[in-house]
Amino acid sequence: MSDLTEKKARLTMSLRAQAILSSPVLSAIESIPREIFIEPALKQHAYENASLPIACEQTISQPYIVAKMTEALELTNRHTVLEIGTGSGYQASILSLLARRVYSMERHRPLFVEARNRLAELKLTNVTLRLGDGFSGWPEAAPFDRIIITCQVDKVPDALIQNLKPDGVLIAPIGPPGKEFLTKLIKKGDVIHTEQLISVRFVPMIPGIENA
DSSP: OOHHHHHHHHHHHHHHHTTOOOHHHHHHHHHSOGGGGSOGGGGGGTTSSSOEEOSTTOEEOOHHHHHHHHHHHTOOTTOEEEEEOOTTSHHHHHHHTTSSEEEEEESBHHHHHHHHHHHHHTTOTTEEEEESOGGGOOTTTOOEEEEEEOSBBSSOOHHHHHHEEEEEEEEEEESSTTSOEEEEEEEETTEEEEEEEEEOOOOBOOOSOBOO
């Protein structure tokens, strides 16, 4: 067993100990090689339960947060998912093993290009990426069964609520920067039911597109 394989096994045990109980989610975490989504110099840290820096002053979330957000979505293989904030592409790759179709938006062109290459390397053909402004949503592909926002928002943009199907679930870090809570929203007609899950820290969601 390689060193990385041993570390991955320990990570899975750690996630179970932290009450990540969904077998499909744990299996997806085990199946996706996190080391290809980070800088080579940080490869030895791939299976530590820690966020790590990536390009464009962004981060790849710690595996526990990825697992927690994914589990909260309650995905099935019938669901179509919209992700706001592709980043490295790691979260999208996890989602791709659990959902029917994944659409993911990224505002930083370098991250978009790198993520597209990684997903192609893994032959994950049910993921569609777009360089775009997440505040606008993805109306052409809407409505979505599930939406996941991987950056801090003070409130969920109206366009994303409109992109969500009735009875759909949206997961996002909501609140002032540094004081946000991972929050689960369920759309019931014109009413949005919310449940705060855990305190988290994410980089903020910013409008527009960055080409450099």
